[in-house]
């Protein structure tokens with residue numbers, strides 16, 4: 031599903047008003063009326079209130095005034111607390127404030143901390159609050175009496191329905207700007223925003239409902255850059271075709287280069303991950319001294335013995351690997367390769383010389399730290415990198431905090447700058463493509479925080495690349511299936527003690543379930 035940034039939401043609002051001709055006041059009426067209907071339905075056990083509506087001075091507050099009026103119409107007892115003076119409201123928000131003032135005396139103005147304190151003290155009997163303080167217009171850290179109101183609300187034991195987004199979350203990044211409302215329920219408009227789906231904001235949204243307000247879908251579908259929420263529907267559309275007359279040649283041949291002494295498992299799991307992604311054939315190129323071990327470890331995949339020094343691949347392997355690449359469709363580079371200096375040099379040579387689509391992970395990524403120029407030299411959009419935040423920080427030469435501050439912007443900028451597909455792992459893994467697309471993954475659980483899970487993911491992505499999938503989609507689909515398989519496992523086994531090899535076994539059934547639509551029905 032397409033999702034939106036703040037700027038994009040503002041732009042589709044503007045075009046709906048100016049080009050399509052639907053007045054802003056109509057959009058606000060639709061927004062407030064739709065949100066009120068949702069609140070009344072979802073919170074029916076709290077009827078008839080009282081409800082406290084907290085309204086800020088922008089259009090989010092305007093939505094709050096419409097909600098207050100619509101709940102009054104439905105028989106609820108409503109008190110509205112406006113955090114600005116009447117004269118500070120303008121436009122559609124002012125129109126709706128004035129309408130509300132004609133219908134009820136229960137509107138209190140608290141434009142500063144001195145007036146807020148008694149207003150809050152008089153508001154202790156509410157079990158339901160509507161947070162209409164800030165929406166997509168929040169532009170800096172929450173301070174002053176707004177901060178006081180948010181902290182007060184969070185300290186109360188009541189149901190909180192947030193209008194558009196819990197106040198304090200940056201809708202374009204999921205960052206918390208100062209402090210933010212912890213909502214039980216969020217009613218957003220037209221489409222989810224990035225801030226609803228990316229942590230830490232995602233942790234404060236509660237259950238998310240989307241209210242249609244009359245913005246034409248075509249305006250939303252044309253927004254650039256394109257941000258996607260990858261759920262079951264989106265992932266199903268990404269699956270590569272599986273023609274009935276297909277044979278193993280149809281489904282591609284992946285070459286995996288990995289393994290070193292003490293790290294044979296990583297290479298084996300990547301290789302098996304590619305089998306589970308449906309690749310027709312998979313070959314592992316491994317250090318000669320470990321070849322016999324892989325022959326025993328791996329059954330379906332083939333193995334090729336390559337020159338090594340002390341259990342790590344040597345530069346003498348380069349020519350053979352380049353030759354192997356000729357009749358393969360993709361390369362997975364890195365799992366378990368180790369950090370021997372010569373092996374790292376080999377990795378950089380392969381990134382430079384092998385034009386096949388590549389997925390690079392683990393020690394492959396380490397080899398690129400400080401050498402990003404080799405990425406820029408590759409054909410655009412043929413490289414997939416799969417770092418976790420620590421690897422990302424090392425690769426880009428920044429701190430982990432720099433990476434995590436605004437993950438979407440960081441991933442999008444890096445992918446664009448180096449023309450790679452970047453899979454930035456973590457809760458809600460992001461896949462950013464060099465053309466600006468960003469996919470936010472929906473599934474996953476803490477059971478995935480164990481060694482080997484990343485190696486399986488690399489194999490899945492490599493397996494999809496070998497099936498000739500467009501690299502951005504191959505990566506986003508690999509991330510989704512990996513997380514959904516982990517969610518299936520967690521339903522059976524919990525979230526502790528899940529082994530990456532358990533996950534491997536779960537992948538075909540996860541894919542099958544996706545095709546059958548079972549995942550969609552559950553989510």
Ligand SMILES: NC(=O)C1=CN([C@@H]2O[C@H](COP(=O)(O)OP(=O)(O)OC[C@H]3O[C@@H](n4cnc5c(N)ncnc54)[C@H](O)[C@@H]3O)[C@@H](O)[C@H]2O)[C@@H](O)CC1
Pocket residue numbers: 040043044054057058061086087088089090091092093163164165166167168169170171172173176193194195219243
């Ligand atoms: N046509 C539209 O644009 C529609 C907008 N809608 C609502 O309008 C919202 C966006 O409205 P606005 O753009 O007016 O913005 P908001 O209502 O989100 O808040 C911005 C207001 O707060 C002020 N502000 C920003 N950061 C602040 C801070 N840190 N401390 C104190 N004040 C701060 C701004 O100066 C502005 O007055 C949406 O989230 C949605 O709820 C809906 O009514 C649907 C239609």
Ligand SMILES: [K+]
Pocket residue numbers: 090161162163164165192193194195196197
């Ligand atoms: K809000």
